[in-house]
Amino acid sequence: MNGWTGQILRVNLTTKTSKIETFSEEFARKWIGGRGFAVKILYDELKPGIDPLGPDNKLIVAVGPIAGIPAPNTGKTVVAAKSPITGGYGDGNLGTRITEHLRRCGYDALIVEGRADRPTMLYIEDDKVEFLPADEVWGKGTYATNDWIYAKYGKGVGVLNIGQGGENLVRYAVIRSLEGRAGGRPGMGAVMGSKRLKAIVAKGTKPIPQADPAGMKKLGHDDLKKVHEIDKQSGWSIQSTTGVLAWCNEVAALPVRNFRKTHHPDAWKVDGERLNNARIATYGCPNCTMRCGITIHDDAGRESELDYENVGLLGPNLEIFDLPQVAALNYMCDDYGIDTMSGGCVLSFYADAVDHGAVAGDIRFGEAEKFKKILTAIALRQGEVGNLLAEGSLRAARKIGKGSEAYAMQVKGLEVAAYNCKFIPGMALAFGVSPIGAHHKESWVITFELKQTSRESYGPEKAQKVIDLQRIRGGLFEYIVACRFPWIELGWGLENYPKYFNAVSGLNWTLDDFWTVSDRVYAMIKLFWLREYPQTDRKLDYPPAVWFDPANVDTEGPIAGQHLEYDKYDGLLQHYYDIRGYDRRGIPTRATLERLGLAAEAKAAEKFGSLT
Amino acid sequence: MKITVKLIGPFVNQLGFSEKEMEVALSSTVEGLLALVGIDKARPRIVTRNGRAVAPGEEVREGDRIVISPLYSGG
Numbered sequence: 025m026n027g028w029t030g031q032i033l034r035v036n037l038t039t040k041t042s043k044i045e046t047f048s049e050e051f052a053r054k055w056i057g058g059r060g061f062a063v064k065i066l067y068d069e070l071k072p073g074i075d076p077l078g079p080d081n082k083l084i085v086a087v088g089p090i091a092g093i094p095a096p097n098t099g100k101t102v103v104a105a106k107s108p109i110t111g112g113y114g115d116g117n118l119g120t121r122i123t124e125h126l127r128r129c130g131y132d133a134l135i136v137e138g139r140a141d142r143p144t145m146l147y148i149e150d151d152k153v154e155f156l157p158a159d160e161v162w163g164k165g166t167y168a169t170n171d172w173i174y175a176k177y178g179k180g181v182g183v184l185n186i187g188q189g190g191e192n193l194v195r196y197a198v199i200r201s202l203e204g205r206a207g208g209r210p211g212m213g214a215v216m217g218s219k220r221l222k223a224i225v226a227k228g229t230k231p232i233p234q235a236d237p238a239g240m241k242k243l244g245h246d247d248l249k250k251v252h253e254i255d256k257q258s259g260w261s262i263q264s265t266t267g268v269l270a271w272c273n274e275v276a277a278l279p280v281r282n283f284r285k286t287h288h289p290d291a292w293k294v295d296g297e298r299l300n301n302a303r304i305a306t307y308g309c310p311n312c313t314m315r316c317g318i319t320i321h322d323d324a325g326r327e328s329e330l331d332y333e334n335v336g337l338l339g340p341n342l343e344i345f346d347l348p349q350v351a352a353l354n355y356m357c358d359d360y361g362i363d364t365m366s367g368g369c370v371l372s373f374y375a376d377a378v379d380h381g382a383v384a385g386d387i388r389f390g391e392a393e394k395f396k397k398i399l400t401a402i403a404l405r406q407g408e409v410g411n412l413l414a415e416g417s418l419r420a421a422r423k424i425g426k427g428s429e430a431y432a433m434q435v436k437g438l439e440v441a442a443y444n445c446k447f448i449p450g451m452a453l454a455f456g457v458s459p460i461g462a463h464h465k466e467s468w469v470i471t472f473e474l475k476q477t478s479r480e481s482y483g484p485e486k487a488q489k490v491i492d493l494q495r496i497r498g499g500l501f502e503y504i505v506a507c508r509f510p511w512i513e514l515g516w517g518l519e520n521y522p523k524y525f526n527a528v529s530g531l532n533w534t535l536d537d538f539w540t541v542s543d544r545v546y547a548m549i550k551l552f553w554l555r556e557y558p559q560t561d562r563k564l565d566y567p568p569a570v571w572f573d574p575a576n577v578d579t580e581g582p583i584a585g586q587h588l589e590y591d592k593y594d595g596l597l598q599h600y601y602d603i604r605g606y607d608r609r610g611i612p613t614r615a616t617l618e619r620l621g622l623a624a625e626a627k628a629a630e631k632f633g634s635l636t
Numbered sequence: 637m638k639i640t641v642k643l644i645g646p647f648v649n650q651l652g653f654s655e656k657e658m659e660v661a662l663s664s665t666v667e668g669l670l671a672l673v674g675i676d677k678a679r680p681r682i683v684t685r686n687g688r689a690v691a692p693g694e695e696v697r698e699g700d701r702i703v704i705s706p707l708y709s710g711g
Binding site: 258259260262263265267268270271274275276296297316331332333443464468470471474475478479509512513515581582583 | 642644645646648649650654679680682684686687688689701703705706707708709710711
C-alpha cells in the first residue's frame with residue numbers, strides 16, 4: 025500500500041508485550057492518518073466513562089501518509105487520548121523526529137495501552153520493541169530527560185518525553201520533543217505519566233512506501249527551497265508568530281490581565297521586534313524551512329524558545345512585560361512539560377480569583393517571581409494551591425466556588441488561546457466549536473472578521489469561514505499531518521498537499537476529496553463527545569461568559585463599551601450547526617453521519633446518547 | 637495634517653521603521669498613504685485606523701493612528 029506502511033504497533037505496558045497489526049486500504053482512505061486514525065481507534069477501543077488517567081485509556085501516536093518525507097513541514101506527529109482535562113476527545117500535534125522514525129520502523133501509528141509497574145521508556149528500533157527502565161530520569165524535567173536519551177542513543181533518534189507535569193498528572197501536561205516543541209494540550213502528557221511512560225524513543229531505517237519515491241523526493245526538495253525563498257522575501261520569520269502581538273494590541277484582541285483588558289501601553293516591551301532583537305537561536309521542526317522558534321535567554325540565562333501563544337499568555341495576560349521573565353516562565357513550562365497556554369491561563373485565573381476575593385492567596389498580576397513559584401507548585405503538585413491549579417481552571421473554579429468560574433477562560437475545560445474575543449464573534453465561535461476545547465489551531469478568523477466583514481456581524485458568512493478553515497486546519501493538516509504555516513502564513517498553495525499525497529499514494533485525489541474526510545473526522549469527534557456526555561447541550565459550544573459581560577467591557581479604545589451578545593452568538597452558533605448538518609445540541613444528525621459513511625459508528629453511539 | 641503610522645511584523649524591517657509621526661496632505665487616502673510609506677502593492681495586508689479596519693479609499697484624518705500589518709492568520 026503506497027503512502028502507508030499499513031501497520032500499527034500496539035504495545036501493552038502492563039504485560040510488556042507488543043504486536044503488529046495491519047489496516048486495510050479502505051481504512052487508510054477513509055481516515056488518512058494522524059487525527060483521523062486517532063479518533064477512529066479511540067472511538068472503537070475505549071469504553072465510555074473510563075478514567076482518562078487510568079490504565080484503560082490509550083495513547084495514540086499517529087502520523088500521516090506524507091509524514092517524514094522531505095516536503096514542506098512534514099515533520100509533525102499527532103498524539104491523542106481521552107483527555108484528562110475535558111473528558112472528551114483530546115489531541116495535539118508537535119514537530120518531532122519521531123515522525124520519520126516511526127514510519128521508518130514500519131508503522132503509521134502506535135497504540136500504547138495499560139500501565140507500567142515502574143517508570144518506563146519505550147524503545148522502538150525497526151522490528152525491535154523494548155520496555156526499558158526510566159527510573160533514573162523519573163522526577164527530572166524534559167531537558168534533562170532528552171539529554172539522557174541522547175547520551176544513550178545519539179541525537180538522531182526520535183524522542184517524545186514528559187516532565188514532572190506529566191508524571192504528577194497535571195491535567196494540561198503536554199508531550200515534548202526536540203528543543204522546545206510540545207503538543208497534546210488537553211493533557212496528553214498526563215496520560216503518558218499515568219502509564220508511567222517517561223519517554224518513547226524510535227529509530228527506524230526502513231524505506232517509507234511511496235508510489236513515486238524519486239518524483240516525491242525531487243518535488244519535496246524543490247518545494248522546501250521554494251518555501252524558504254518565499255519566507256525570505258516575505259520576512260515572516262523575522263518576528264515569526266510573535267509579529268501578531270503588536271497587531272492584537274492595536275485592534276484590542278490581546279489577552280491582558282486574564283483577558284479583562286484587550287490592550288496595554290507596555291505591550292511593546294514583549295512584542296515581536298523585541299523578541300527578534302533578543303534572539304540567540306532559531307529552532308524548528310524537522311523538514312521546516314521557515315523555522316518559527318525564536319529563542320532568547322531567560323532571566324536565568326537559559327535558552328527559551330518562544331512563539332506568540334507563550335508570550336501572549338505568560339506575558340500580558342499575567343501583566344508581565346519583561347521578556348526574560350516571560351521566557352523563564354516559558355522555559356519552566358517546557359521543562360516541566362506543562363502546556364504554556366493553559367499554564368498561562370491557569371495562573372491568570374488564580375491571580376484574578378485572588379484579586380476579586382474569591383480565594384485567599386499571595387499573588388498579584390505582574391509578580392513574575394511568585395508566578396514562577398506557583399508554576400513549580402503546580403508541576404510538583406505541592407500544597408493546596410499547586411494541587412488545586414494542577415486540575416485546570418474550570419475544576420479549580422468549581423472547587424473555589426464564589427462565582428470564580430467567571431474567571432476561568434476555557435471552553436469544555438480547555439483554556440483558550442491568546443486571542444481576546446471580547447468583541448470578535450467569529451473567533452469566539454471558533455473557540456466555542458473547536459472539537460477539543462478552546463484552541464485556535466482549528467480555525468482563526470480575526471483578520472477575516474476585521475477586514476472582510478465587520479466585528480459587529482454575527483452573519484452566516486462567519487460560520488462558513490470557521491467551517492472552511494476547520495476543514496483545512498483541523499482537518500487536512502491534522503490527518504495528512506503537516507504544519508499549516510507555509511500555507512497559512514506564506515500563501516503556499518493548498519493544492520500542493522494533494523500533490524504530495526498523490527505522489528506518495530499513487531492516488532488521484534483533489535482537495536474536495538479531503539473535505540469529506542475532514543467533515544467525517546469532525547463528526548467522529550462529536551460522537552466521541554456524545555458517548556462521554558450523553559446529556560450534551562449547545563452551551564458546551566459557548567465561549568467564556570466574561571466576553572458577554574457588560575461589566576467587563578473596555579472603557580476606552582477601539583471596542584469601548586462593546587461585548588458579545590448571547591442571542592446573537594446563539595444565532596451564529598445555529599448557522600454553524602445548520603451548515604454542518606448538526607442538530608440543536610451540536611451533534612451530527614443521522615442523515616449527516618450516513619452521508620459521511622458513519623452509519624455503523626452512529627449505531628454504536630445511540631446506545632449511549634440519542635441522535636436526531 | 638499629522639498622523640501616526642505603525643508598522644507590524646516584517647514591514648518594520650522592510651521599511652526601516654516601527655512607528656513614526658508623518659505629515660500628510662489633507663484628504664489623503666489610505667491607499668495614498670500606503671504608497672507614501674512604500675508598502676508593496678502586491679503584498680496582502682490589513683490596515684486599521686484607530687483600531688478599526690479601513691478600506692483603501694477612505695480618507696485619513698488629523699491625529700489618526702494608522703496601523704499597517706501583513707495578513708497574519710493565527711499561526
